[in-house]
Amino acid sequence: MGEIMRIKNNYLLYNGASYYLGNSIKSFENRHYTEKTEEFVEKSNGIFRFRYGPLTGGLMESHAWDVYTNGERIIKVLPVTGYKHRMIKFGDYVRSVMIAERIQGNFAVSHAISLLNAIESIEDIVPSENIIKIRMIASEMERIYNHLFLIVREMEAGSLSVAQYRFMHLYEKILRLNGDLFGHRFLFGLTSVNRITKPRLNMHIFLKKLDILMADFGTIIDILYNSRIMMDRLQTGYLTMEEAHNVTGPAARGSFLNVDDRTSYIEKFVPASGYIYYNGSALSRVYVRIIEIMNSAKLIEALISDEISCKCSRMVHRLSDNAVISRIESPSGDLVYAVEIDRDAHKIKKAAMRSSSALNIDGFRKSIIKNSIFTDFHFNFESFGIMIGELDAGGDLENV
Amino acid sequence: MSDLWLLKGLKTGIVTEDLKSIAPFHQKHIAYAVASECPVNCISDGYVDMKKCIQCGICTNSDKTVLDNEDLFRIESKFDKKIKKSIFIFVVDGGSCNACNMEIHNMINPVYDLSRFGISFTNNPKHADLLLITGVITGQLDPAIKIAYESMPEPKKVVRIGVCSISGGIFDKGIDGISENCIVAGCPPDPVTILKAILSLCGMV
């Protein structure tokens, strides 16, 4: 395996060693890599295959699926990737962070912090408590708007237009609050090596505004919980706990799995077991997101009122003097960067990334074949929070 | 149930905003900067080339806001006549980070309410009047974008959304060979700027 740093089937292959990345910090281990066998697709009478994508209004980002159906029923779905491969090339630290933010723009904070944790831990930089605090507030704001957006997409797929527009209104308000606080609606440029953008709003004014939005969110949720239509439409895409063993984030928590990287350092405020909900359906993944939005707001309040210690506690596994694996809980789950640096040039020499989407796509594929028809595709897909930009990044981050 | 939505709606009131009253988001944080610090070399003589600026924030911590960028969008050629029918938009992601896609999608937000102008999205390029392109145009998506463009009926216009599709921004840009009629700068541009550009392209303002 020589000099490579690559991620393959959820293993990091680096300098002749292999590390199983798991779906959270708990399941990381130094384990021998085993090759996966190619999937066999049955070709018999009655099975029809069609290509869905790469350009279609139903999918936000360009990608495609080979969908195998028998009558109305979906038998198998195979992702076709490679469409969004960009020329991603890391270099000096500042530029690399900017690129990481733009791998998946709506997860900009998570990608930037994960990469920064890696760089800072190799360089033995310990950011101040204030820097950590601002990063944590921003990553919770990122979680709130992404969860809201996925709920919007679920309502859209289910033609629940009134609820959809109510959530969209809130989503826009949250983006504007991001802009007022940090100068960018999607929080680009928030942070760099040992540095953050100075907030442009007084934190207590920000908190008041957030409280008002959360109160509004609470009322909308109360009405939505009474909606039989929502309950019926989203009862699809079941994923049992066993099937979800390699899934991460809200998708795993919606299938009773107690995984959340944040619990390793702020257990009191991230009650992972409190999220575990319902029956592993698309509905339960939506419920998890609803609860997490409220918990993120509480977490932000606790951070601003200094109830949480912001001592540096990054989740890294050291590989060598110049290389680490770093992980963070992105809105869709465990996000992993492996980085080797050139100390003298202050540059990234090698990098690999395993997104949460790379794990959740497997969960989606398992759940969509359970008595699902094509109209269930979107409810199900959106409920996993799969993002194609990070899944299909290409360049330095191309997975083999 | 529907009564509850109705009551909530009455209590909240109208949330749609007058376009004139919404300031474009990214205008406020472009400020004077040291040209050498800009990661995409888009500052010269105190002027920011909005076709390249990735809104990285490096030059925005200065208090000395000196630039008034009128150039948030630029129209190369409008429709010959004012369009009297509804306008349909087909969006293609040519390799974006998704933020541009999300801001385009956000135009249907009741705050912006795209439909009040008789404009809506279509899933079929054969019905589309406008092609919105986001992202760097990867080699794999280039043929699909061309097919989408060629299947659109005349008269048709192309709008590039975001610096990735205009200049590549921080990435290398692919070449799709489709000439644009309008560009909307920003990383990502905000919904109000995109909407104003579209209205202007269609002769509606």
Ligand code: SF4
């Ligand atoms: S905000 Fe734009 S002009 Fe300023 S440094 Fe960044 S890319 Fe350059």
Ligand code: SF4
């Ligand atoms: S212009 Fe910026 S926001 Fe838009 S796709 Fe490119 S990197 Fe993302």
